[in-house]
Amino acid sequence: MGILEVKDVGKRFGGLQALGDVNLSVQENTCHAIIGPNGAGKSTLLNCLIGKLIPDTGSVMFAGQSVLGRTPYEICQMGISRVFQTPEIFGDLSVLENMMIPIFARRDGAFALNALSSVFGQKDILEQAEHMLEEMNMADKRHMHAASMSRGDKRRLEIGMCLSQQPRLLLLDEPTAGMARADTNNTIDLLKEIKNERDITIAIIEHDMHVVFSLADRITVLAQGTPLVEDTPDKIKGHPKVREAYLGESA
Amino acid sequence: MLGLDKKDALLFLIVVAMVVLAPFILNPFPTDSSLAQFNAGYPDLMQRFLIFGIFAVGFNILFGLTGYLSFGHAAFLGVGSYAGVWMFKLLGMNVLLAIVSSVLMSAVFAVVIGYISLRRSGIYFSILTLAFAQMSYALAYSVLSGITNGETGLQLSHNDPRVLGASVNADGSLPVPNLFGLEMRATETLNIGPWAFDFNAGYYVCAVFMIAGFYLAIRIFRSPFGMMLRAVKSNQQRMHYTGLNTRPYTLAAFVISGMYAGLAGGLMVSMDPLAGAERMLWTRSGEVVLMTILGGAGTLIGPVLGAGFIKYFENIFSKINDNVLHGWFAFMPDGLENAVVWILHPFIGKGWHLTLGILFMLVVIFLPGGLVEGGQRIMGLFRRSPKDGAKQDTEASKHPAE
Known part of the structure; x- marks a missing residue:
């Protein structure tokens, strides 16, 4: 089976x-x-x-x-995670934020009204995102606008985001x-x-x-x-x- | 400080200082000088600055973060106003009662309207919200006039029950909105030399709500929830395939911004206990869109600036008439003076919309990021040397929603 x-x-x-x-x-x-x-x-x-x-x-x-x-x-x-034919990422967000979102989604589920804590105050999620960026060899790009990267980098980011969902x-x-x-x-x-x-x-x-x-x-x-x-x-x-x-x- | 990072805390403190000191800042000209007509520091207008600031800050949580352009937010302003006046009529004249009921009622309306409208996005969403607002307006005018008092508008009367207070004052006059006895219309005037500064109780009540609302907006912008809302704007497809349900995120943003609008409506009637259907008209909805875009959609301070800018124009620019212009250009030869006044005539007084429209177009074309972008460019001119240009760009991307 x-x-x-x-x-x-x-x-x-x-x-x-x-x-x-x-x-x-x-x-x-x-x-x-x-x-x-x-x-x-x-x-x-x-x-x-x-x-x-x-x-x-x-x-x-x-x-x-x-x-x-x-x-x-x-x-x-x-x-089940999906990587698309043309990389689907959050172009308006930074690379680090892109990587944090799937980790939030894994921890908090499909919806969480987490409106009062600070994104970058969530140390465990920040740590996991940084870790995944390092694994993808993208740590130096963490503050870049995701949309401004090359196609290869976008693909790499997208795969990393999918992996972050474990x-x-x-x-x-x-x-x-x-x-x-x-x-x-x-x-x-x-x-x-x-x-x-x-x-x-x-x-x-x-x-x-x-x-x-x-x-x-x-x-x-x-x-x-x-x-x-x-x-x-x-x-x-x-x-x-x-x-x-x-x-x-x-x- | 207060759970904000340094930059946000600074911005917050600047806003607090400006709001608290507004009676001084907005009255820079001595009362009997010829420039006194540019003074905006009278209670009625200052209250409006703050109320529309709240309205725009709330609108920006929906539009600026998620990109969903609602053309019907005036409906919540109207609902909040009616709910507030009904509290005055039924329970009592304490503004807290009115404001709480305004916020709650508009939240209920926002849940219903948002649930239906958010089934579509883009232009269809805008049209749906517009349709809802126009329906509310039409209903308030006609079918529901039992609740809204139709064309006359809902106001206090001698027959109101007001179970927590007196229906009528001992001297036969109607009671006025107050906060535990402090009347909203109470104003202290401070005279310093030729200057006069008005300190109005209602203004400072609005100020407390405005500062609280602005603080909450900063927290929302910097929260995981706020990041998800920006993600909705950026790529809904990726949201879905990341295991996130976009519908409750957009609905929550819609309801929160509807509650801000309701708060604005509640404060409006707390300052002047009268609610009319025209408060729901589409031009009001359009106005808040203009404020947000003019100031800078998606930025924290933008909507506040936009609201202040538009309200200043509406109230100050519209008062300049031909006589005032003749006064200004009196130094010119007669023919030239008349010519200049004739040219400027369409842009002043009742023509202030024309001036505002032109300014709006210029901002949208040359400063798509609104007044905030203008401010940043000016700051950039002073600050930037060619070397650290790249460094600033990376700094900026850390706070993409600023």
Whole structure:
């Protein structure tokens, strides 16, 4: 039984069957990649996992509990964090404040009317945020406006914010999309480090095969809304069905 | 000090000093000098400075922090006013009763209006709040005239029960609002040479509430709650995927700012026990938006400055008439004098809105951060040498909401 169990999930947009009977099992403390050509339904699947979309059929279980019908913040409080394709951070806030917010969210829950204490008077939270910034190698940027950083740094911050929530499952949606090669490699190294040093399950959607093959323990190939194959990276590389899905039948 | 860091404590002390010493600061000209008409230190206007300052400080907690632009905050001003006058009518003339009931009633209204309006954001939220305020205004004028006394406005009468006090004074006059016997209209005038300074009881009651309200606003700005509100403005998506529910945060901000507006309404009727429906009109809602933006939305002191600026214009600039102008330009040759007065005529007296409008446009275009940004730039000119420019930028980012 995996930490994330997707059973017979289907989603239809008008006449388009975006997902049809997707079954997927993500094992705890592994890195599971979902790949597939454009329009394969990767993003739809991801949105079904985090409460942005509700599938028409099937079930999604996380750590034994159904996520269907829950709002994104409830699912997040269950222990699923999401990294977006374009980094979603609090651009108007300082880097340090960005890092403090998820720690507050973990401690105080989805809402707390903590209106009279001072942000920087909360020593334990400040300490944890500083610690995480150091782990992300961003301690020198703590007072910067988050919006003024480079894309690579924003990505790094976003991943750090997600880790601050101490999630059990980290979802990454094309984390290196639109990045320069150096930034991509840095991100891969960072994710490898996270994978090796933490008890965390990672599910990653990615286009870049270099990223997928450097990180994933298992790969699911999605095409036209259904999983084609699921296997280890080595086996996927030479799989005829995968080549067919990516390159067309004649290849 | 008081749980504030050094910078905030300094700002707070400056505001306290300005509020306490306002009767001196606002009356810089001797009473019989030709510039005496620029004196703003008379009780009625000073009270309005503070009351609208409270209104704007509260509005800024919603607009400045969360970015939700309410166009219906005058509804809470009106609700607070009616609730206050009803307290005077039913219970007694102690202003504390009126103010407490104003704040509570406006909180109830804010919960209802906020709960519905906050289902949408951006322009739709603004329109919803505007619709609510206009509905309240229309209802107060017509259907609810049993409670609001319609066009005439709600006022004290000889038949009020006033169970905690007398309905009518022994001499047949109506009782006046007081704080444990201290009448709000009581004024001591201090004459120093040609100067006269008014010290008004009502003003200092407003001052206590204004200072308390401003202090609370600083605490909210610097609290985790305030940081979450800025996060709402910055990125709601990230809020949700950080496990935070934005709805109660925005609703709490809405209710708090509604209560500030209710407090302002309660103080208004404590100074003058009369409440009319026009207090809920959309122009009042627009006025507080102008005050906040003019002063600097999202800054602590901005709304106070904006409120003072606009009220000064409304009351002082509007009193300059052609005769006054003729007096000023009497040194010119007759033809030129008439020409200058003719040119300036549309901008003064009843035309003060035109002047204010132009100033508002100039501020929004050239100082998007409002008067506060203007002040910072001037300070920067004096302080900044090229070397420490970078250092100041990092300092500034420590307090992004200042």
